[in-house]
Amino acid sequence: MIFDKVLEIYQKYYICIHCLGRMFSLLGSYTTNYERGNSLLLSLTMENHSNYLSGDSVLHKESIINLKLLAENAHYYPSQKVLSDEGLNFVKNDSNEVCYLCHNIFSDIQKYIKKSTQILEEIEFNNFLIGSRPKAQIINQEDKFKTEFNLLEAESFKSHFNRVVGKELMKHLNKPPEFNSPEVLLIISLDFENFNVELKLKSIYIYGRYNKSIRGIPQTHWLCKKCMGNGCELCNYTGKQYLTTVEDLISPEFIIASKANDSKFHGAGREDIDVRMLGSGRPFILELRNPKIRNLDLIKIERFVNKKNRKRIRINNLRYTSKKEVIELKSSAKDTKKVYKAIVKAESKIDKEKFGYIILKLKDSFENQEIHQRTPNRVSHRRADKIRKKMIYQINGKYIKPNLFEFIIETQGGTYIKELISGDEGRTTPSFSEIFKTKLICKSLDVLEISL
Numbered sequence: 001m002i003f004d005k006v007l008e009i010y011q012k013y014y015i016c017i018h019c020l021g022r023m024f025s026l027l028g029s030y031t032t033n034y035e036r037g038n039s040l041l042l043s044l045t046m047e048n049h050s051n052y053l054s055g056d057s058v059l060h061k062e063s064i065i066n067l068k069l070l071a072e073n074a075h076y077y078p079s080q081k082v083l084s085d086e087g088l089n090f091v092k093n094d095s096n097e098v099c100y101l102c103h104n105i106f107s108d109i110q111k112y113i114k115k116s117t118q119i120l121e122e123i124e125f126n127n128f129l130i131g132s133r134p135k136a137q138i139i140n141q142e143d144k145f146k147t148e149f150n151l152l153e154a155e156s157f158k159s160h161f162n163r164v165v166g167k168e169l170m171k172h173l174n175k176p177p178e179f180n181s182p183e184v185l186l187i188i189s190l191d192f193e194n195f196n197v198e199l200k201l202k203s204i205y206i207y208g209r210y211n212k213s214i215r216g217i218p219q220t221h222w223l224c225k226k227c228m229g230n231g232c233e234l235c236n237y238t239g240k241q242y243l244t245t246v247e248d249l250i251s252p253e254f255i256i257a258s259k260a261n262d263s264k265f266h267g268a269g270r271e272d273i274d275v276r277m278l279g280s281g282r283p284f285i286l287e288l289r290n291p292k293i294r295n296l297d298l299i300k301i302e303r304f305v306n307k308k309n310r311k312r313i314r315i316n317n318l319r320y321t322s323k324k325e326v327i328e329l330k331s332s333a334k335d336t337k338k339v340y341k342a343i344v345k346a347e348s349k350i351d352k353e354k355f356g357y358i359i360l361k362l363k364d365s366f367e368n369q370e371i372h373q374r375t376p377n378r379v380s381h382r383r384a385d386k387i388r389k390k391m392i393y394q395i396n397g398k399y400i401k402p403n404l405f406e407f408i409i410e411t412q413g414g415t416y417i418k419e420l421i422s423g424d425e426g427r428t429t430p431s432f433s434e435i436f437k438t439k440l441i442c443k444s445l446d447v448l449e450i451s452l
C-alpha cells in the first residue's frame with residue numbers, strides 16, 4: 001500500500017526525498033526522513049526491476065511504466081540507471097525542478113547553518129535550540145497534500161526542519177541542544193523564497209544584597225506623576241519622578257559586562273526613599289535580558305560598582321541564581337524579620353523617668369503581638385485600601401532629649417514603621433502615639449537588618 005501511495009504521489013507532483021520520507025515518518029525508527037524517502041524509492045526500483053526481469057508479461061509491462069515514473073517524475077537516479085542499463089528510453093526532465101512541498105528548503109540546509117553561525121559568532125553560550133515559523137502557505141499546502149493522498153503517518157514540517165537544522169548546527173557549533181531552557185533560541189522564519197533568523201538569549205540572574213547609606217534614592221524608577229512617563233516640563237522630559245535609583249547605580253556595570261539589552265531589578269521588598277538600608281543589606285536579584293556574555297567576573301563587577309558609588313550604595317554577596325529564586329524572593333518578603341532604627345520627635349516634652357515607664361508599657365503592648373494597619377494615607381493612591389495584620393517582635397527605646405527619642409524596632413516584613421509610630425490618624429492601631437499620649441513623628445528611619 002505504501003508503494004502504491006508513492007507512485008500515486010509522483011504521478012501528480014514532484015517532491016524531494018526529504019519530504020517523501022517525512023510523509024511516512026511514523027513508520028520505522030532509528031533513521032532519518034531522507035533515509036526513509038530513499039529506501040522507498042530504492043525498494044520500488046528493485047521491486048520493479050525484479051518484475052521487469054520476471055517472465056510475467058503483465059508485471060513486465062507494468063514495471064516499465066513504474067520505472068519510467070520514478071526516473072522521470074521522481075528524478076530518481078537508480079531508476080534512471082536501471083532503465084539505461086536495460087536499454088530503455090525515458091525523458092530526462094529538468095533536474096532543477098523544485099519540490100512541491102518544501103521548494104527545496106530541505107536540500108539547502110547549509111544556508112540556515114551559515115546564517116545561524118554568523119549570528120552566534122559574538123555570543124557566549126553552552127547550549128541552544130532551533131525553532132521555526134514557516135509561513136502559513138507552506139503548512140496549508142502540506143496539509144492539503146496529506147489529505148489528498150490520505151497520508152496518516154506524516155511528521156510536521158516544523159519538527160522535521162527544526163531537527164535537521166538542529167543536528168547540523170550541533171556539529172558546527174560542537175554544543176548540545178537543550179529542549180527545556182536553552183541559553184540560545186534561534187527562531188527561523190521561513191518562506192518558500194526567503195528566510196530570517198531571530199536570536200533570543202535566556203536571561204541571566206544575579207543575586208546580591210545592597211546597602212544604601214544615603215537618603216533620597218528610591219529602589220527603582222517611578223514614573224513622573226504628571227506625565228506618567230511621557231516626559232514633561234516637571235520631570236525635565238525624563239519621564240521619571242526621581243533621577244537616580246538604587247537600580248541605576250547598580251545595573252549599568254552588569255549590562256556592560258554581559259552586553260545585555262537591558263535589566264530588571266527584583267528587590268526583596270523595598271525601603272522608602274528617605275530610609276537608609278544598613279546592616280548586611282537587602283537581597284535583590286538583577287535580571288539581565290538578552291546577555292551576549294554569560295560568564296561574568298562578579299568579584300570585579302562588585303568592586304567596580306562599590307568604588308563608583310562609595311558612600312551611596314554598596315553591593316555584596318553576588319552569585320548566579322535562577323528565575324525560580326526571583327519568585328521566592330518576592331513571596332518571602334512578607335515572612336522576613338526586619339530591624340529598624342527610628343529617630344522620633346514628640347509634640348510634648350517628656351522627662352526621662354516617665355519615658356522609662358512608657359517604654360515598659362510600650363513593650364507590654366507590642367512585643368510579640370499583632371497590630372492592625374490600614375493602608376497608609378501616603379501610599380493609598382497606589383496600594384489597595386485594606387487592613388494588614390503585622391507582628392511586632394521587639395522594641396527598645398533610648399532617651400535623647402525631652403522630645404527626641406531613638407527606637408530599635410524588630411517587626412515582620414511589610415510593616416509600615418512611620419505609621420506604627422504616628423498612628424496615621426487612627427489607621428494603625430495600636431500606635432506609639434497612642435501609648436505616649438502625644439503625637440509622635442518619625443524623623444528618620446534606617447533598616448538595620450533583614451533576615452530571611
Ligand SMILES: [Zn+2]
Nearest residue numbers: 016019099102
Ligand atoms: Zn521537499
Ligand SMILES: [Zn+2]
Nearest residue numbers: 224227232235
Ligand atoms: Zn513628567
